[in-house]
Amino acid sequence: MTTILYSILVLGVLGAVFGAVLAFAARIFHVEVDPRQAAVREVLAGANCGGCGYPGCDGYAKAVAAGEAPCNKCVAGGAETAAKVAEIMGVSNDGAEKMVAFVPCSGSTETAELRFRYTGPEDCRAAMLFGDKSSKLCSFACIGLGNCAKACKFDAMHIVDGVAKVDRYNCVGCGACVDACPKSIVKLIPESQKIMPACRNMDKGAQVMKICKVGCIGCMKCQRECPADAITVVNNLAQVDVSKCIQCGHCADICPRHIITYFGR
Amino acid sequence: MLTNILAISLGAILTNNFIFSQFLGICPFLGCSSKVDTATGMGLAVVFVMGLASAICWVIDTYILIPLGLAFLETLAFILVIASLVQFVEMFLKKSVPSLYSALGIYLPLITTNCAVLGVVLLNVQNHYNFIESVVYGITGGLGFMLAIVLFASVRERIEFAEYPECFEGFSICLISAGLVALAFMGFSGMKIF
Numbered sequence: 001m002t003t004i005l006y007s008i009l010v011l012g013v014l015g016a017v018f019g020a021v022l023a024f025a026a027r028i029f030h031v032e033v034d035p036r037q038a039a040v041r042e043v044l045a046g047a048n049c050g051g052c053g054y055p056g057c058d059g060y061a062k063a064v065a066a067g068e069a070p071c072n073k074c075v076a077g078g079a080e081t082a083a084k085v086a087e088i089m090g091v092s093n094d095g096a097e098k099m100v101a102f103v104p105c106s107g108s109t110e111t112a113e114l115r116f117r118y119t120g121p122e123d124c125r126a127a128m129l130f131g132d133k134s135s136k137l138c139s140f141a142c143i144g145l146g147n148c149a150k151a152c153k154f155d156a157m158h159i160v161d162g163v164a165k166v167d168r169y170n171c172v173g174c175g176a177c178v179d180a181c182p183k184s185i186v187k188l189i190p191e192s193q194k195i196m197p198a199c200r201n202m203d204k205g206a207q208v209m210k211i212c213k214v215g216c217i218g219c220m221k222c223q224r225e226c227p228a229d230a231i232t233v234v235n236n237l238a239q240v241d242v243s244k245c246i247q248c249g250h251c252a253d254i255c256p257r258h259i260i261t262y263f264g265r
Numbered sequence: 266m267l268t269n270i271l272a273i274s275l276g277a278i279l280t281n282n283f284i285f286s287q288f289l290g291i292c293p294f295l296g297c298s299s300k301v302d303t304a305t306g307m308g309l310a311v312v313f314v315m316g317l318a319s320a321i322c323w324v325i326d327t328y329i330l331i332p333l334g335l336a337f338l339e340t341l342a343f344i345l346v347i348a349s350l351v352q353f354v355e356m357f358l359k360k361s362v363p364s365l366y367s368a369l370g371i372y373l374p375l376i377t378t379n380c381a382v383l384g385v386v387l388l389n390v391q392n393h394y395n396f397i398e399s400v401v402y403g404i405t406g407g408l409g410f411m412l413a414i415v416l417f418a419s420v421r422e423r424i425e426f427a428e429y430p431e432c433f434e435g436f437s438i439c440l441i442s443a444g445l446v447a448l449a450f451m452g453f454s455g456m457k458i459f
Contacts, residue, residue: 003334003335006333006334006335007335007338010329010330010333010335010338010342011338011341011342011345014325014342014345014346015345018345018346018349019349021349021353022349022352022353022356025353025356025357026356028360029356029357029359029360029361030360031359031360031363
């Protein structure tokens with residue numbers, strides 16, 4: 001019994017003494033930190049995604065407090081966070097448009113013809129070693145082994161039927177998937193942009209017909225019918241001019257291959 | 266007495282070097298050895314913590330724990346001492362040498378879990394050292410750590426410019442060279458002092 005009592009007493013007293021010494025030392029060695037730094041750090045998303053280009057949220061908060069970084073770099077927090085940071089720093093918020101990831105390929109295992117069955121490591125870079133292609137016949141296609149999904153910290157990227165799909169609700173636009181994709185397929189688009197052709201194959205129409213059920217054949221129908229002249233076919237591939245697009249969704253309706261995606265329907 | 270202290274010092278620095286023959290404290294040894302300046306700072310911090318920890322732990326062990334029959338609490342009490350000391354060093358560096366503080370980064374609080382520090386104080390008990398011997402063992406143990414980490418940092422700075430097969434890039438060449446330096450320290454192991 002006494003042993004237990006002594007143990008508790010000794011350790012308790014030791015802890016209290018060291019705690020007191022440390023508390024005293026903390027006062028002596030106190031370092032003034034810009035209080036705005038802590039305040040900025042508080043409102044950031046705190047995912048340490050690195051989307052701002054600084055080493056983690058602490059690094060960005062430090063840079064903002066020092067006046068070296070703009071207020072709107074936190075992509076994970078978006079416009080809301082940018083406004084809060086701007087308020088703390090006492091500057092006007094110039095607003096950051098929220099970006100989301102987009103995968104311009106719809107070639108799932110159902111729709112894209114396969115060249116061979118890939119049984120190697122579950123890694124896009126490993127699959128790339130097979131001559132810069134994937135198991136799909138289309139050499140522009142998403143490999144679908146999920147390097148982007150592994151890189152995503154927000155559960156916004158998933159492989160569905162052998163092709164990467166973005167969960168726009170979860171996506172914060174940090175760009176980790178863009179860096180992770182060895183074929184540089186994934187790109188960031190403004191969230192307000194609702195129309196995007198989900199294909200990147202530049203082969204001629206007849207060739208595309210053979211290898212993929214959902215590939216752009218460059219039929220020019222969208223280009224002809226677009227009321228705003230926002231869509232053009234370059235290199236047998238439909239491309240949207242974001243600055244002209246009026247988000248009407250007409251092209252998505254008339255595309256014979258159903259590859260123009262219209263979000264928000 | 267003096268010969269005894271000399272033997273302890275030489276043993277701690279060379280023959281029984283904490284890193285190269287006892288393989289304690291490898292984590293900061295690898296993490297903080299990419300630049301000689303940082304390595305020296307880390308070494309000095311470890312010397313300080315080891316020396317002070319040896320002294321305080323000896324006092325606590327001899328005058329509190331053993332008289333009360335609480336020798337089984339040694340490890341726990343020692344960790345408490347080390348953690349507080351490291352916290353103290355961290356505060357001190359943050360105030361006085363901010364550049365070193367940021368260079369050491371996460372490895373500074375990690376001295377807390379540096380097994381070489383705990384190793385020193387536990388070996389002091391195991392070897393029944395008296396107060397002076399304990400402090401000497403602590404400081405020289407730290408000096409041995411510093412010698413190892415500074416030597417190795419210089420080796421790594423030279424590796425930066427050396428040509429070696431690409432597959433050894435990064436940590437593998439670092440571990441291989443650490444092994445070679447440890448091999449060189451094996452040369453001291455046959456040494457008999459007095």
